Amino acid sequence: MAGLAGHPPAPADAKLIRRKPGLMPWLILTPLLAWLMLFIVVPTIMLVVVSFAERDALGRVVYQFSFANYARAFNWVWLKVLAESVWYAFLTTVICMAMGYPVGYFIGRAPQRWRGVLLTLVMVPFWTSFLIRTYAWIAILSKEGLVNSLLVASGIFAEPVTLLYTPFAIVLGLVYNFLPFMILPIYTSVEKLDGAMIEAAYDLGAGPARAFSQVIIPLTSPGITAGALLVFIPSIAMFAITTLMGGGTNPTIGEVIFKQFTSGRNQPFGAALGTLLLLIFVIALWFTRRMREEH
Amino acid sequence: MKSHIVLAASLAALALAGCGKPASPTAAGEPEPTPAAKKPAPPEKTLSIFCWSEYIPPSVVDQFTKETGIKVSVENFASNEEMLAKLMAGGGRYDVIQPSEYVMGSLVKEDLLQPIDHAKIPNLKNVAPRFLSMPFDPGNKFSVPYMAGTVGIVVNTDLIKDEIKGFGDVFQEKHKQNIVVLDDAREIVTWAMITQNIPINDVSDANLEKVKPIVAKWIPLVKVYDSDSPKTALLNGDVAIGVVWGGEGAILLNENKKFKWILPAEGTHLFVDNLAIPKGAKNVDNAEAFMNFILRPDISKQISDAFPYLNTNLPARELLTPAQRANPASFPADEDIAKMQSFEDIGTQASKIDEMVTSLKAQ
Numbered sequence: 001m002a003g004l005a006g007h008p009p010a011p012a013d014a015k016l017i018r019r020k021p022g023l024m025p026w027l028i029l030t031p032l033l034a035w036l037m038l039f040i041v042v043p044t045i046m047l048v049v050v051s052f053a054e055r056d057a058l059g060r061v062v063y064q065f066s067f068a069n070y071a072r073a074f075n076w077v078w079l080k081v082l083a084e085s086v087w088y089a090f091l092t093t094v095i096c097m098a099m100g101y102p103v104g105y106f107i108g109r110a111p112q113r114w115r116g117v118l119l120t121l122v123m124v125p126f127w128t129s130f131l132i133r134t135y136a137w138i139a140i141l142s143k144e145g146l147v148n149s150l151l152v153a154s155g156i157f158a159e160p161v162t163l164l165y166t167p168f169a170i171v172l173g174l175v176y177n178f179l180p181f182m183i184l185p186i187y188t189s190v191e192k193l194d195g196a197m198i199e200a201a202y203d204l205g206a207g208p209a210r211a212f213s214q215v216i217i218p219l220t221s222p223g224i225t226a227g228a229l230l231v232f233i234p235s236i237a238m239f240a241i242t243t244l245m246g247g248g249t250n251p252t253i254g255e256v257i258f259k260q261f262t263s264g265r266n267q268p269f270g271a272a273l274g275t276l277l278l279l280i281f282v283i284a285l286w287f288t289r290r291m292r293e294e295h
Numbered sequence: 296m297k298s299h300i301v302l303a304a305s306l307a308a309l310a311l312a313g314c315g316k317p318a319s320p321t322a323a324g325e326p327e328p329t330p331a332a333k334k335p336a337p338p339e340k341t342l343s344i345f346c347w348s349e350y351i352p353p354s355v356v357d358q359f360t361k362e363t364g365i366k367v368s369v370e371n372f373a374s375n376e377e378m379l380a381k382l383m384a385g386g387g388r389y390d391v392i393q394p395s396e397y398v399m400g401s402l403v404k405e406d407l408l409q410p411i412d413h414a415k416i417p418n419l420k421n422v423a424p425r426f427l428s429m430p431f432d433p434g435n436k437f438s439v440p441y442m443a444g445t446v447g448i449v450v451n452t453d454l455i456k457d458e459i460k461g462f463g464d465v466f467q468e469k470h471k472q473n474i475v476v477l478d479d480a481r482e483i484v485t486w487a488m489i490t491q492n493i494p495i496n497d498v499s500d501a502n503l504e505k506v507k508p509i510v511a512k513w514i515p516l517v518k519v520y521d522s523d524s525p526k527t528a529l530l531n532g533d534v535a536i537g538v539v540w541g542g543e544g545a546i547l548l549n550e551n552k553k554f555k556w557i558l559p560a561e562g563t564h565l566f567v568d569n570l571a572i573p574k575g576a577k578n579v580d581n582a583e584a585f586m587n588f589i590l591r592p593d594i595s596k597q598i599s600d601a602f603p604y605l606n607t608n609l610p611a612r613e614l615l616t617p618a619q620r621a622n623p624a625s626f627p628a629d630e631d632i633a634k635m636q637s638f639e640d641i642g643t644q645a646s647k648i649d650e651m652v653t654s655l656k657a658q
Binding site for chain 2: 055
């Protein structure tokens, strides 16, 4: 919308010129709208409704209006869990960006014939379920695993070191899983990057650092923000990797919500935490949108 | 994985069966169908099972289909509560469910189960009397036992030399970050209650307050929480000591002599998993046939081979090897079993236990 502001004001008779959308576009849109309704709008409404309900001894939802779930949610325990999850997600995003940008840039500037191959290499891990890949990391990082065997056999360490079931393992698992989500949007931005712009920067006397920070970064910023969101948002709520590789000692918000729907037998409370998490995502999206509009 | 294939296969079979039907209405002008063709089709030979993951071997399900022609679809859950939630939401989609004792109690109380016909399950006679007519289902009106088991301690004797007798010895400062426990808040709180001689179902707020300092002391010592496969961390050498399911312990003992099984001196609890039919099930006869099949000694032995829990089937135990029978993690001594308590449903207190353990973990 912001882009429109730059255009000259529309002529007064714009209404007459504008074509009215016929039935066809709506028909084409129907599957998408149905999808959005069924799998996004309706579940979200259900989540919000349940978050104001109560539950009985067997965990069944009792539709009786109550703020109790939200009152309970604003407790330092859950806020601390949430803060820790956000911290892990933030760390994951920063590391993914530091690692993903050079890779995305390299692929985007590589000769045309190599790009396909390189992109395939980035995506190959997706052909296997992420759970299987996470279990593979367990085999690699455990005390009798690959890394430790190598470290001990080569004499670097006398004793195996603890790698698995640590915060390090959690962040490693998250970075490993989400890195392609950072590389791909950055690659798309870099591919569109006009080489003439960079040459112009050099011609005008900018050094490599300046050309990078003042030309390349701003021009590829759509890819950077898209990648950051694609990594940050799913990282917050991810619970499978954090429990498997972290050993479950530091509960994350995803794990806590999951447990409310199962062993905690408290779907309404889980729904309240889920709604709050959703609000955080909405705020994060709004924030990045604002940032983009300011540019 | 295999269960998914079975599920997909049975879904495909159902779809094919469904496709066959519309062909029956005859086109105008064709001769009247014979009376035989008008007869309702025989009842669909299908069965839908909702069971724990890693508990019913796929080979057993395949054999059931081979012998009876009943197509089986299997869906798994990882906790009683997960089963409960799906059962409440989905109603009569399942023909057989596999609840543990404490959930059985509330399912019976809430009248959510279909009574079973003992005439169709003659193999119920194979079950050890101790596991029949248990408090949660007097007279086995609604359920048959599947397997039982307990929770105990496994020690890697290569890494831990001093003697471990009970929970108090496990949760010591010197074992810090060297322990795996079940990722189950009620289990952990129960162990703490046992050390204080509090009956395990007496989860009043006062009692929870009383054990909170103990749990608070234990939690920082734990390295890994895992209910699905606590043996992994022990096998990989990431921890040296664990509080795990008996079946997991039995596998570890078979795997390596360095692992030792200890029944906690303070006491422990006995769980009994059952097969039951939810109200509204569509294939009750097939479900009863499956129950009877599971209670057959040769089938029950196959289950023990794959998942060495406490087999409740007396003739099946005779079929096990002496080594299997002597595995202390599978088969605790009778006098020990007599001392074990069993879970009852604790309703909404479960949320309090969950919050207590989560908040202590987050600290």
